[in-house]
Amino acid sequence: MKITRVTATPIHVPLVPELTTKTAHGEHITSPYVIVEVETDTGLVGLGEATVAPRWSGETRTGCLAAIDELIAPSILGMDPRQIESVWQTIDGVIRFNPFTKAAVEMAIWDLAGKAENAPVYDLLGGKVRESAPIKMVVGAFPVEKAVGLAGRFLDWGVNTLKVKVGLDADTDLARFRAVRELAGPDVPIGFDANCGWDSDTAIEMMAALNEHDVLFAEQPIAAGDPQALAALRKKSDIPIMADESCFTVADAVQLVRHQAADILAVYPGKHGGLTEMRRISQVAREAGIVCAMGSNLELGIATAAMLHLAMADETIDSERYPADLIGPLYHQADLITQPLALGPEVATAPDGPGLGVELDREQLARYREETPPSIDAMPG
Ligand SMILES: [Mg+2]
Numbered sequence: 001m002k003i004t005r006v007t008a009t010p011i012h013v014p015l016v017p018e019l020t021t022k023t024a025h026g027e028h029i030t031s032p033y034v035i036v037e038v039e040t041d042t043g044l045v046g047l048g049e050a051t052v053a054p055r056w057s058g059e060t061r062t063g064c065l066a067a068i069d070e071l072i073a074p075s076i077l078g079m080d081p082r083q084i085e086s087v088w089q090t091i092d093g094v095i096r097f098n099p100f101t102k103a104a105v106e107m108a109i110w111d112l113a114g115k116a117e118n119a120p121v122y123d124l125l126g127g128k129v130r131e132s133a134p135i136k137m138v139v140g141a142f143p144v145e146k147a148v149g150l151a152g153r154f155l156d157w158g159v160n161t162l163k164v165k166v167g168l169d170a171d172t173d174l175a176r177f178r179a180v181r182e183l184a185g186p187d188v189p190i191g192f193d194a195n196c197g198w199d200s201d202t203a204i205e206m207m208a209a210l211n212e213h214d215v216l217f218a219e220q221p222i223a224a225g226d227p228q229a230l231a232a233l234r235k236k237s238d239i240p241i242m243a244d245e246s247c248f249t250v251a252d253a254v255q256l257v258r259h260q261a262a263d264i265l266a267v268y269p270g271k272h273g274g275l276t277e278m279r280r281i282s283q284v285a286r287e288a289g290i291v292c293a294m295g296s297n298l299e300l301g302i303a304t305a306a307m308l309h310l311a312m313a314d315e316t317i318d319s320e321r322y323p324a325d326l327i328g329p330l331y332h333q334a335d336l337i338t339q340p341l342a343l344g345p346e347v348a349t350a351p352d353g354p355g356l357g358v359e360l361d362r363e364q365l366a367r368y369r370e371e372t373p374p375s376i377d378a379m380p381g
Contacts, residue, residue: 001080001116003087005039006073006105008050008065011336012370013300019150019331021140021298024167024197025055028298032061034101035302035336035365036068038081038108044115046081046108047360049302049336050100051270051328056297057100057248064101071095072105081112088276099248099273106274107306107356114355121306121357122350125279125313132347133294133311133319135326136161136191141168144179151180158345161189161216161323166206167197174209181213191322193219196245200229207237217264217293217322220244227259234261242266242322244295253281257288264322266295269306282316291318296325301337304328305358308341308350324348334364 014030015021021028036048052059071094079087087109091102114121122128137154139147139162151162164180166173177192184190192215198206203221210218217240222229224245234241240263243256247265249272256262265285272278282292294311304326311317311324326348329335337358342349351357 001044001082002041003038003076003079003081004041006068006076007037007039008068009035009365010061010065010370011035011365011368013332013334013336013368015298015331016333021138021165021331023141023165023193024195031298031300031332032370033300034061034064034104035360036104036108037360038105038112040081040112042116044112046112046115047302047356047358048104048106048108048111049300050104051297051299051303052100053297057097057271059098059100064098064104067095067098067101068105072101076105081109082116084109084113084276088274092273100270102273103270106276107269107303110275110306111355118354120350120352121309121355122313125275125309128312129315130312130319132349133326134161134323134346135159135344135348136163136323137327138163138325139165139180141165141173141176143172144175147176148179148183151183155184155188160346163219163325164190164192165195166192167194170198170202170206173206177210178213186214189216191215191217191219191242193244194221196220196223198222200233203233204236207233207239211237211239215239217242219266220246227255227261230256230261231259234263240264242293247281248272250277250280250284253284257284257290263290265290265292267292267317268295268297268325269310270297270299270303271295275306275310278310279314282314286316291321292316293322294319294324294326296328298331299328300332301329301335301341301358302356302360304341304343305337305351305356308348309356311348312350334368336364336368337361
């Protein structure tokens with residue numbers, strides 16, 4: 001089995017207007033992403049999706065297309081996609097960084113390897129350790145009234161866990177979290193995500209103030225890049241610390257563990273360059289006795305499917321304790337796949353077909369295909 005062609009198609013899918021979101025990095029209104037198809041001499045085609053976001057990983061859609069066309073595709077033509085590690089090493093060797101671009105091609109390789117074996121990707125990963133994963137919905141960093149409205153909408157739908165975005169203005173952050181807690185009552189676990197938005201002093205004050213309102217986790221309260229500062233903050237609070245922006249690479253995970261800077265590592269294949277590297281990060285967490293939680297930067301159907309397979313097969317991703325962000329398609333006007341994934345309101349399950357178990361919706365691809373990249377970029381979760 002040989003790779004014969006790699007096609008990268010730029011797309012642009014708006015979020016559902018009432019579900020656009022906002023974080024300390026900015027607003028997420030529309031998603032200019034890239035769909036990848038890897039063809040083989042057997043007729044099997046693997047699917048991937050790059051959820052590129054310039055302010056998140058430094059990747060642009062135009063850069064993603066160029067990296068695939070000029071560097072990644074030529075390097076893997078003729079390779080056997082069943083040799084996943086070898087293909088990954090090749091992809092990783094032709095360009096530095098660019099995790100979301102690499103992940104798109106690498107998830108297509110997993111899709112092909114699964115299709116070649118007639119097995120779902122979760123079986124290639126060692127088989128399911130759970131049949132379903134609890135999910136949570138994300139309330140953007142909006143003014144209190146709008147945030148409460150969103151939380152109410154999610155709770156009415158039947159969601160059991162929420163994440164509230166903070167990290168902008170401390171007083172409004174506190175008011176937003178309090179109001180959502182008041183609406184949800186004491187039985188709904190709620191975490192928060194500051195997306196690097198606070199300095200250490202503000203984070204100490206905010207975590208002390210928020211702790212009265214029963215916080216499930218504190219995600220990325222301060223900037224990335226200083227595990228010692230994160231460790232110092234962790235010592236001052238009982239709230240479990242989740243590292244997201246601080247954890248892109250295996251080396252990042254090792255540093256976080258070495259400094260005892262986090263209780264939870266937020267993981268998803270796009271951020272780490274694919275399933276292979278994400279598994280290595282979860283192994284680091286496992287060896288250190290901490291857990292992972294499935295994060296997101298609001299994927300469409302293909303990338304969410306890759307996350308679902310990992311969520312079911314990796315016991316270190318503790319969705320029972322920290323419900324997963326398996327939610328991207330719920331926020332978008334289209335998912336680009338023919339059959340919607342089983343997402344929520346309480347749990348998500350993985351598709352059971354060979355490979356990633358999803359099929360590209362060519363009608364949607366034609367509708368959302370975009371030749372000229374828009375100026376607005378997507379923002380992460
Ligand atoms: Mg986050």
